[in-house]
Amino acid sequence: MEKERYxxxxxxxxxxxxxTKEIVDVEWIDFINKQITYHRIxxxxxxxxxxxxxxxxxxxxxxNLNDRNGKEIYEGDIVKYSFKDGEDINTRVxxxxxxxxxxKTKELYRNYWLEKIDGVLKIKHGHLTKYKGETxxxxxxxxxxxxWYEVIGNIYEDKHLxxxxxx
Numbered sequence: 001m002e003k004e005r006y007x008x009x010x011x012x013x014x015x016x017x018x019x020t021k022e023i024v025d026v027e028w029i030d031f032i033n034k035q036i037t038y039h040r041i042x043x044x045x046x047x048x049x050x051x052x053x054x055x056x057x058x059x060x061x062x063x064n065l066n067d068r069n070g071k072e073i074y075e076g077d078i079v080k081y082s083f084k085d086g087e088d089i090n091t092r093v094x095x096x097x098x099x100x101x102x103x104k105t106k107e108l109y110r111n112y113w114l115e116k117i118d119g120v121l122k123i124k125h126g127h128l129t130k131y132k133g134e135t136x137x138x139x140x141x142x143x144x145x146x147x148w149y150e151v152i153g154n155i156y157e158d159k160h161l162x163x164x165x166x167x
Contacts, residue, residue: 011061012025013029014026014074015052015059016157017052018058019056024039024040027049036052037050038050058156060075060154061098065142065149066142067149067150068149068150069150073151075096075097075098077095077154078094078095078108078151078152078153078155078162079094079149080092080094080152081105081141082147082149083147088112090111091111092109093107093110094108095155099135102137107134107135108132108161109127110127111127112124112125113130
C-alpha cells in the first residue's frame with residue numbers, strides 16, 4: 001500500500017508595528033510571554049533582531065494565496081478582485097480578514113453595477129458602495145483566466161483605500 005502524501009503549508013505571519021508604523025515578517029511567536037520576534041532591516045544594523053509585545057502590534061496571517069503578481073495575500077490586505085467581461089475589466093475592492101475560522105473578503109466598493117436597459121442586463125461603470133460590507137469566503141482564483149486578485153495595500157498603511165473615492 002502506497003503512503004498518502006499530504007501538502008503541509010507553513011503558517012506565516014507578519015505584523016504591523018504600531019509605534020513605527022511598519023510591517024515586518026514575523027520569525028517567532030511566543031504565546032506564553034505574548035511577544036513576537038522579527039528581523040528589522042536597518043541601514044546601520046543590517047539584520048537587527050527585534051521583538052515586540054502583542055499590545056504593540058497587529059498580527060496578520062498569510063492566507064496561502066498569492067495575487068496575480070506572486071505577492072502573498074495576508075489578512076489586513078486590500079485587494080482588487082477583477083474579472084474580464086468581454087473587453088471590460090470590472091473590479092471590486094476587498095479587505096481580507098479572518099473570522100476565526102476562515103479567511104473572508106469584505107467588499108469596500110466596486111467600479112461597476114448591473115442595470116437592465118431595454119430588457120437587457122448591461123454593466124454600467126462608476127463607483128458603487130451599495131454592497132459595502134458584504135462578506136464572502138476568500139477563494140483561490142489563481143488557476144482562472146478571467147478572475148484575479150491584486151494586492152493594492154493594507155488597512156494599516158493605506159487607510160485611504162478603505163473609502164470609495166480612493167480610485
